[in-house]
Amino acid sequence: MTRPSMFVSKRLEDYTVRLVPPLHPLHRAGEHSHMPTKKTARKLDQPNPLWSERLLYFEARQEQIVQTIREFVEIESPSDNKLAADRMGAFLAGSFEAVDGHARVHHADDYADSLEINFSGRENIKPVLLLGHFDTVYPLGTLTTMPCHVADGRMHGPGVLDMKSGIALMLYAIAALQAWHGSLPRPVTVFLVSDEEVGSYSSRKITEALARESAAVLVLEPAGPRGAVKTARKGVGDYTLNVKGVAAHAGLDPGKGHSAILELARQITAVSKLNDLQRGLSVNPGVIRGGTRTNVIAAEATVEIDVRIAHAKQAATLDRKLRALKPFDKHCKLSIEGGINRMPMERNAGVAALYKKAQAIAKHMDWKLEEAAVGGGSDGNFTAGIGIPTLDGLGGVGQGAHAVHEHIVISELPRRALLLAGMIEAV
Ligand SMILES: [Zn+2]
Secondary structure (H helix, E strand, C coil): CCCCCCCCCHHHHHCCCCCCCCCCCCCCCCCCCCCCCCCCCCCCCCCCCHHHHHHHHHHHHHHHHHHHHHHHHHHCCCCCHHHHHHHHHHHHCCCCHCCCEEEEEECCCCCEEEEEEEEECCCCCEEEEEEEECCCCCCCCCCHCEEEEEEEEEECCHHHHHHHHHHHHHHHHHHHHHHHHCCCCCCCCEEEECCCCHHCCHHHHHHHHHHCCCEEEEEEEEEEEHHHHEEECCCCEEEEEEEEEEEEEECCCCCCCCCCHHHHHHHHHHHHHCEEEHCEEEEEEEEEEEEECCCECCEEEEEEEEEEEECCCCCHHHHHHHHCCCCCCCCCEEEEECCCCCEEEECCCCHHHHHHHHHHHHHHHCCCCCCCECCCCHHHHHHHHCCCCEECCCCCCCCCCCCCCCCEEEEHHHHHHHHHHHHHHHH
């Protein structure tokens, strides 16, 4: 964190050497893959190029980046299909090994194996952790109704924004740094998990362990509004409230039953009163189930509740209040399961310092990089939650994550790649 950027503005006048000819061959002869390679390595003693030259480097490769993203999107990788998602993991391992990474697989039984790729660096310092996920929310076969295609400068497809474009940015930023410096200026760890969209249960411990060894964590989840990076995310939790009532015939014995549905309805009202939107705390009873037939007083009913918190200290209070719910009807019994899965990513000093560095890099490109606080969680919540400086939302710019219109804006790719490359140097 304290190592000064080698690209402070004072030295800008030194950056006079053209980085690579814009039409330099972009991949190894005879290869049909669109992976970048490090063939363009330069000697270390040469001065670094101007930022505009570096931007040109990525602009010259924009089409190649798009092709790589297409390759990623066209391998479907739903969180709940190990076989399919493992294919994606294997393809990614090959892609990162093509730029001299050492891939290591973390086996998971219920999900695809997560993928760690290590890159050594010139300086023997703590690595930067580039964090992402290759699972998507789309079931196998989605490509037939939602094919990967480009229209009006946008690339559409399942997972293109969340977050296969982010993975491609990692690949190209690493290749660029190798080309510019001859080798990576510092060690980099890439960790791509297979189960982020379903709670990261198989990968969380590894994410946290890798983060503890790292100087900072850069998360390649989609950008926020207007391309903003994400400096705060809410914590996320799930609870299930079960009500057990007493069944009875609705016609013959209406007085003998104690309706779990009626009790549930009253509990939902009580739970909803826990909302405190001004303090960033929200509680949403999102799914209800209960009863068997209209002529039976319901014996069971259930509500699934999504909770969001802006501050870590809200977790315990909310949890206590939910567990303290008492039945209105004494003949009904309540039980509650669940908890907070991801603690909030709060905008602490470490996060703010990373954002400041990102802003400085963006400024070299005449780009006023904004920051955003969002309600959705990511694995960045885990790493920020254990106190490792984390900057999120460094990935693709677009709209429609998890929806049929999911897309990225292609022209944003070069400067996002450069921002990431600059951050790997600057952290
Ligand atoms: Zn995501």
